[in-house]
Amino acid sequence: MKALWRGLTLACGVCGGRNLFRKCHIFAMVDDCPRCGLHFERMEGHSLGAVAVNTVASSALVLVVVIFTLLINGTNTATSTLLMLAAPVGVLFPILFDSVSRTLWNAIELLMRPPHVGEIREEFRRSKVR
Ligand SMILES: [Zn+2]
Numbered sequence: 646m647k648a649l650w651r652g653l654t655l656a657c658g659v660c661g662g663r664n665l666f667r668k669c670h671i672f673a674m675v676d677d678c679p680r681c682g683l684h685f686e687r688m689e690g691h692s693l694g695a696v697a698v699n700t701v702a703s704s705a706l707v708l709v710v711v712i713f714t715l716l717i718n719g720t721n722t723a724t725s726t727l728l729m730l731a732a733p734v735g736v737l738f739p740i741l742f743d744s745v746s747r748t749l750w751n752a753i754e755l756l757m758r759p760p761h762v763g764e765i766r767e768e769f770r771r772s773k774v775r
Pocket residue numbers: 657658659660661662678679680681682683
């Protein structure tokens with residue numbers, strides 16, 4: 646849970662280190678954690694997981710907006726009304742959630758595949774590290 650919380654709060658899943666995004670470009674993550682040294686692109690195609698996290702979260706939020714609109718207005722709600730409410734959410738949320746999806750995916754991936762010896766600096770290794 647600690648790693649997931651760190652991921653949700655834009656921190657490194659291993660050490661909780663911050664400043665993981667380049668100052669001039671909020672959507673560009675640094676290659677390695679400045680604190681523990683974890684290389685974030687741990688295997689080729691790693692970032693696709695962040696895209697999947699973002700897509701699932703965005704789709705779920707759009708679905709929630711549609712369901713709440715239908716619950717409040719009834720099933721006779723015009724399609725244009727649903728689009729006016731759900732489309733901005735579907736466009737803006739993925740952009741705003743992009744950074745979180747990257748750090749959250751890193752945390753999820755760390756839980757599925759703990760870091761190997763040598764991937765992080767020695768002071769951040771624990772007994773769970775392979
Ligand atoms: Zn770190």
